Amino acid sequence: MVKMYYDQDISLDQLNNKKVAVIGYGSQGHAHAQNLRDNGVDVCIGLRHGGSWQKAEADGFTVTTAGEATAKSDVIMFLVPDEKQPEIYKQEIEPHLTSGKALAFAHGFNIHFNQVVPPSDVDVFLVAPKGPGHLVRRVFAEGGGVPALFAVYQDASGKARDIALAYSKGVGAGRAAVIETTFQEETETDLFGEQAVLCGGTTSLIKAGFETLTEAGYQPEVAYFECLHELKLIVDLLYEEGLEGMRYSISDTAQWGDFTAGPRVVTDETKKEMKNILSEIQSGEFAKGWVTENQVHRPMFTAINKRESQHPIEVVGRELREKMPFVQQKKKGMVGNAKG
Ligand SMILES: NC(=O)C1=CN([C@@H]2O[C@H](COP(=O)(O)OP(=O)(O)OC[C@H]3O[C@@H](n4cnc5c(N)ncnc54)[C@H](OP(=O)(O)O)[C@@H]3O)[C@@H](O)[C@H]2O)C=CC1
Ligand SMILES: CC[C@](O)(C(C)=O)C(=O)O
Ligand SMILES: [Mg+2]
Ligand SMILES: [Mg+2]
Numbered sequence: 001m002v003k004m005y006y007d008q009d010i011s012l013d014q015l016n017n018k019k020v021a022v023i024g025y026g027s028q029g030h031a032h033a034q035n036l037r038d039n040g041v042d043v044c045i046g047l048r049h050g051g052s053w054q055k056a057e058a059d060g061f062t063v064t065t066a067g068e069a070t071a072k073s074d075v076i077m078f079l080v081p082d083e084k085q086p087e088i089y090k091q092e093i094e095p096h097l098t099s100g101k102a103l104a105f106a107h108g109f110n111i112h113f114n115q116v117v118p119p120s121d122v123d124v125f126l127v128a129p130k131g132p133g134h135l136v137r138r139v140f141a142e143g144g145g146v147p148a149l150f151a152v153y154q155d156a157s158g159k160a161r162d163i164a165l166a167y168s169k170g171v172g173a174g175r176a177a178v179i180e181t182t183f184q185e186e187t188e189t190d191l192f193g194e195q196a197v198l199c200g201g202t203t204s205l206i207k208a209g210f211e212t213l214t215e216a217g218y219q220p221e222v223a224y225f226e227c228l229h230e231l232k233l234i235v236d237l238l239y240e241e242g243l244e245g246m247r248y249s250i251s252d253t254a255q256w257g258d259f260t261a262g263p264r265v266v267t268d269e270t271k272k273e274m275k276n277i278l279s280e281i282q283s284g285e286f287a288k289g290w291v292t293e294n295q296v297h298r299p300m301f302t303a304i305n306k307r308e309s310q311h312p313i314e315v316v317g318r319e320l321r322e323k324m325p326f327v328q329q330k331k332k333g334m335v336g337n338a339k340g
Contacts, residue, residue, distance in 0.1 A: 005165060007174035014159060014166040015041050021073035023066045023093070025052040027133030028106050029079040033061060035140045036170040044069050046076075046092070066092035070101075075163060077104040077127075083294040086115045097122055100156070102163055107190055108183035111153055113287040123160035124153040127167045128186050134329070136171065145175030149186050191281045196274045205265075206231065210313045220316040228313060229320075 015036075022033040023046040033056070036043050045056040046069025056063045070076050070093050080088055089110075097103060102123035110116040111124065118124050129136045131146035139146050148171065150164040157163075168178040194200065209227035214220050237246035247255045280286045293301060308314070321327055 002179055005168070005174060005178040005180075007169055010165045010169040010174050010178070011162070012039065012041070012166050012169055014162045015075070015170055018042070018074040018163075019044065019072060020075045020077065020167075021046050021066075021069035022077050022079055023047070023069060023088075024079035024081075025056040025061075025063075026079065026081075028129070028136065029133070030055070030059070031129075031133040031137035031140070032077055032079065032106070032171050034059065034137055035172045036167075037061075038140070039170045039172075041170050044073065046070060067096055070096040073101070075102045075104060075167070077106070077167070079106055082107060082109045083290065085110045089116045094118075102157070102160065104164070104167065108151065108153075108187035109191075109287065112183045112187040113284060113291075115291065118154065120154065121156050123155060123157050123163065125160050125164040125167075126151050126153070126183060126186060127164055127171065127173070128190065129171060129173060138329075140172035140175075143175075145172035147176040147178070148173030149179050149181040151181045151183050151186055153183050188278070188281050191286060192274075192278050195281075195286075196277050202231075207311065207313060214312065220312055221320060224313060224316050224320055228317060 018041075020036060020041055020043050022029050022036075022043060025033065025045050025047060029045070029052070033043050033045060043061065045061045045063045046066035047053045047056065047063055048065065053063050064072075066080075066088060076093065076097070078085060078089070078093065093103070097118065099119075099121040102125065103118050104124075105111065105126040106128050108126050108128070111118075111126075127148050127150045129146045129148045131139070136146045148168050150168050152160045152164055155161065165178065168174060206227050210220075210223045213223035213226065234246060234250075237249050241248070247258065250258070277286075293299075
């Protein structure tokens, strides 16, 4: 088994006398900043004037521009959206990224695909939590942690690995598991996971199930609870106990259906397509498409996003969730969601 690091294996010393700038206060930014602060790390926030600035100040942080935060800090964790990083790096980070500092990422996209090229006299590492930022904070606040990968791309100080490990502990990952990787492995596996399984694969599966039931004349509310709402409850069991633990809790009838019908839904053809998706990530084809889509101001992203928000499962889901305030974490004050 790969070596894993836990809190007891990691020292926070490499962060103790350092200032950490978290650039961005969105999904990952607010979680890193708050978890690090709770672990005694000296954190400031770098932003542009806007919604996140107010949130970060209301949460008690010192907020300046990204450039000022970079200038006064030793470790700069870059948590603005991937597609904005190259420009913000050139304008705000690079001019202040003097020798001896460390530039850090939560995802390797821009380093691996050469969109950000830091100078050789700074450390470059990543600490990539394997979970959405809002859960990185929520799970930490509940006493747990979200696992993370760390990787060193450039070790100018000779201490980059220890700083990355300390940072991983600082955000709470040492409570779950910290694994060493490379920028290439993190970038390719993360893109694959979010496209084929966690986000793309799952939303397509949910919609296909919902559409199959509603097109057959079943009520949309019933289809919503069956194909979306209950998925969370099933995934909770998978998270806690794996496949076997989930199957312990479901009926034997469901388990027999799982064994016999599941492979008819996710077939060899599906796996073949997963391999194609992985090849496009590995070759840089996906990255090229995403960079280009942003250069032309996201026409497809915008159109698809609009169409998706009007899907019948979203229409019925909004109504049903309104009546279940206990499921609505966002309305209960989920902080740092720059996406609204
Ligand atoms: N979302 C996640 O859970 C995960 C994300 N990652 C990685 O973390 C990084 C950050 O992603 P994510 O947290 O989703 O980002 P978000 O979109 O949630 O947050 C973006 C933040 O950047 C700020 N920002 C945007 N433009 C600027 C600017 N020009 N100058 C200064 N600040 C700016 C926004 O502030 P404003 O309010 O002003 O717009 C906001 O605070 C990415 O590399 C991503 O791949 C890795 C693991 C999981
Ligand atoms: C699964 C999506 C993710 O990779 C994540 C939350 O880990 C992301 O980029 O947001
Ligand atoms: Mg991810
Ligand atoms: Mg990702």
